[in-house]
Structure formats: structure tokens, C-alpha cells
Amino acid sequence: MSKSSDAVHAILRQSEGFRSAQDIFTKMRADGAKIGLTTVYRALQSLSDDGRVDMLRTDDGESVYRACESDVHHHHLVCRRCGHTVEVAGPDVERWAEAVGAEYGFTEVTHTVEVFGTCPDCASAAGSR
């Protein structure tokens, strides 16, 4: 699970935002790579398991992946239009989530936090349209 995995990881590293499996598959094929869609899914699965890529679900239920620069826990500010993504730390949110869980006696507390918006570039492009 190595050569293909690395190839998929490389594609993700040269991508700006989150990308879907199909998306990656199409791009790799266009680049001339001989890879199957199944293998892309497997690579993404193992990369995700190893924490080498972040995964999140879009509104329409599609899983999308990104090779993040930070390897510690963080969240994302994602442009709804172009996918441009900023990695953001949120110590306040971490504490809040823990506190909320503790308040009601919940254990093994985890959380999902994503922020969406329109990035400056897309905002100005839309404004001048």
C-alpha cells in the first residue's frame, strides 16, 4: 500500500483545497498515471487512518481529502466557492467542547468543527461580475 499511496499523497500535496476521490482519480488518469479508482479509495483510507490527510464531508455527503501542513489537531476555514482552505487552530473551541462534554458527564468527547465562507478573491470576483 505504498507506491500508489505516495502518488495520491503527492497529488493532494499539490492541491490547494479539499478534493474528492473521484476528482483525484480523474486528475491522476489525466496525468497519465495507471491507477484504478479502487486503489485511490484505498490509499485515501490508509492515509486518513495514519493521520497523513484530513477528511471531511461536504454538504452533499461526499468525502473530501486534504494533505494538511500541520500534523497536530486543527480545523479548517474553507471557501465555499473555490475550496481555498486555511488551517486554523482553535484552543478556545477545544476547551469549549471539553467543557460541554464534562458538564453533562460525557466521556471520550470528540468534536467536528468546520468554518465555511467566501474568500476575499471569490468575493471580489463575484462583486465585479
Place this chain on the structure above:
Amino acid sequence: MSKSSDAVHAILRQSEGFRSAQDIFTKMRADGAKIGLTTVYRALQSLSDDGRVDMLRTDDGESVYRACESDVHHHHLVCRRCGHTVEVAGPDVERWAEAVGAEYGFTEVTHTVEVFGTCPDCASAAGSR
């Protein structure tokens, strides 16, 4: 889109946690209701659009719904095992999300925040097992 919608809403109101469309459909059929799965989906869609029910996606990509008591913006603390759900307000999180968006010049900022954990009941049940 009213009679069925109300029936689905009623089912949700007498449910403790989040439930899936299929789940609701099965229960209604078991209760003797003559309703189709398509109608359940349509009812959930419109209830969700009208903000009368909250929707979120489980880890495995299933959409689940809940009739929340509060009609203002809030988040959820959900038990991973039994689905028991607590509605929580998070003014700090709201401010944080806004601030993060503003920091990078993003507009129309929205966010998704969910907290998961194991509720006290499920924790003690598991402990005594």
C-alpha cells in the same frame, strides 16, 4: 406536504435523539401508518428547510434528523452509543467562528459544530458489563 409532514414531525418529537429517514419510515409502518419512504424523505426535507428539524450527518454518511426544542441557533452533544442528545448553546464558538472568518477576510461565514461522546448511562452500562 402537510399531513405526512406533521406525522413525521410527531415521530421526531417523541424521539430522544437523531433518527434516520429509514428509521422513521420503519417505525411509522410498524405503527400502522400508510406512508411511503419517498414521502418521509420529502417531509424531512421540507421540515429541515423550514428549520423545524435539525439535520446532521453521521460518520458513515447517513443523514439523521431531530425535532429540537430550541428554535434558535444551537449545537448538539450527542451520545455516540445511544444517540441521547443535549442541545447546547455556544456563544464562545459563535464568536470564534466569526472571528476566524473575519481574520482571513472571509464573508458569509457559517459553521458546523457537533460534539460527540459517551453519555453517563452508556458509560456505566459499559463499565458494569
Place this chain on the structure above:
DNA sequence: GCCGATTTTGACAACGGTTTTCATTTTGCC
């Protein structure tokens, strides 16, 4: 290098939740 064992691969089928289709039924209105 050679060869068998092990792992990886990928075309294709299958899966499952959701949406679309479309003919039938129910509803609202006169």
C-alpha cells in the same frame, strides 16, 4: 537470476442511502 509466497492492484459487481420518475390518489375550491 529464479521461484514460490505474499501483497497490491484494478475492472467490475454489489451495496445503501437518497433522489427522480410518473402514474395514481387525495385535496382544495367552485
Place this chain on the structure above:
DNA sequence: GGCAAAATGAAAACCGTTGTCAAAATCGGC
């Protein structure tokens, strides 16, 4: 009742994802 509009639901289509399984690549031992 009669009629148009809206709602309904069975079945098919959809689509991202996962399973299957035989072929191909890789790894060790010799």
C-alpha cells in the same frame, strides 16, 4: 359532483463507496 393542483408512493435511477477476485507486482530465500 366536477375539476385542477398538490401530494403520494412504488419502482427505477443515481452516485459515491465498498466488496470481490483474478491478475500483476513485490518480496525473500536460494
